[in-house]
Amino acid sequence: MKEAGVEFKQNIVALVYDFDGTLSPEAMQHYGVLPNLGIEPSNFWAEVKAKRKSEKAEELLVYMREMIKLADQKDVKLGRDDFASHGASIEFFEGVRDWFQRINEFVKGLAGGAEIEVEHYIISAGLKEMIEGCDIASEFTEIFACEFLYDKSGHPIWPARIISDTSKTQYLFRINKGVLDVNESINSHMPTSERRIPFDNMVYFGDGETDVPSMAVVMAQGGHAVAVHKPNEGAEKCLALRQAGRIDYFCEADYREGSDLDRLVKDTLRVIVSRIALRMRIFDLPPKGCN
Numbered sequence: 001m002k003e004a005g006v007e008f009k010q011n012i013v014a015l016v017y018d019f020d021g022t023l024s025p026e027a028m029q030h031y032g033v034l035p036n037l038g039i040e041p042s043n044f045w046a047e048v049k050a051k052r053k054s055e056k057a058e059e060l061l062v063y064m065r066e067m068i069k070l071a072d073q074k075d076v077k078l079g080r081d082d083f084a085s086h087g088a089s090i091e092f093f094e095g096v097r098d099w100f101q102r103i104n105e106f107v108k109g110l111a112g113g114a115e116i117e118v119e120h121y122i123i124s125a126g127l128k129e130m131i132e133g134c135d136i137a138s139e140f141t142e143i144f145a146c147e148f149l150y151d152k153s154g155h156p157i158w159p160a161r162i163i164s165d166t167s168k169t170q171y172l173f174r175i176n177k178g179v180l181d182v183n184e185s186i187n188s189h190m191p192t193s194e195r196r197i198p199f200d201n202m203v204y205f206g207d208g209e210t211d212v213p214s215m216a217v218v219m220a221q222g223g224h225a226v227a228v229h230k231p232n233e234g235a236e237k238c239l240a241l242r243q244a245g246r247i248d249y250f251c252e253a254d255y256r257e258g259s260d261l262d263r264l265v266k267d268t269l270r271v272i273v274s275r276i277a278l279r280m281r282i283f284d285l286p287p288k289g290c291n
């Protein structure tokens with residue numbers, strides 16, 4: 001017997017994705033923005049890395065400043081709408097476009113009528129404006145990414161938000177606590193039992209070094225982490241993550257039905273959904289034990 005009015009609430013599964021290299025093969029700035037600024041992406045990143053080193057600066061701040069500088073110098077319009085329309089040209093790994101729908105239906109099937117939901121989130125060091133313009137934007141409950149601040153004419157003037165490798169973890173806690181509004185503080189105490197999505201209901205998808213802090217946070221608290229790599233490229237990096245115990249497994253970034261990634265993620269979801277279903281049953285038991 002349940003206490004009157006007490007409901008089991010931790011029935012949501014969260015799949016949390018990095019963006020560049022995880023869902024999309026290239027850094028998103030390569031799709032439209034940098035070509036439009038008249039610069040070869042490899043030259044742009046080489047300059048960013050050189051300046052980061054000589055200035056001992058944060059790479060994210062350097063790349064955002066350099067984009068603003070280039071737009072100013074070349075008199076290229078770079079407003080929110082321009083970023084969004086460049087975002088529409090972002091390409092994805094095979095199977096990504098229908099992955100979300102398939103996973104939602106799979107979880108629904110596993111739940112067998114029980115109230116278990118799945119939500120998808122992005123935490124990216126790329127640009128929020130571009131992700132919001134991409135073809136799969138509507139699949140996500142929330143997109144956390146770097147953002148510019150714009151002047152009255154709509155031109156970017158300053159980074160409004162930066163999400164670095166370590167600050168990505170703040171957004172995992174936002175998903176965990178259900179505090180998605182970035183204007184709300186995330187640091188107030190919330191007992192584990194009241195958190196909206198426990199870490200063991202989460203699967204984090206990343207492709208490399210910058211995902212390590214997020215993978216570590218999720219794995220340390222009983223959640224799951226997966227690394228993906230381009231077909232025939234980058235498997236060594238993932239193997240190192242696996243050997244260091246930072247991920248559960250790694251696969252080619254092939255999201256099509258029946259791929260290794262598809263099968264392993266579905267196995268992971270079976271474990272998570274069974275655990276939620278068990279917790280639902282236990283939650284309904286009287287405090288003295290089984291009856």
Ligand SMILES: [Mg+2]
Binds near residue numbers: 020
């Ligand atoms: Mg990445």
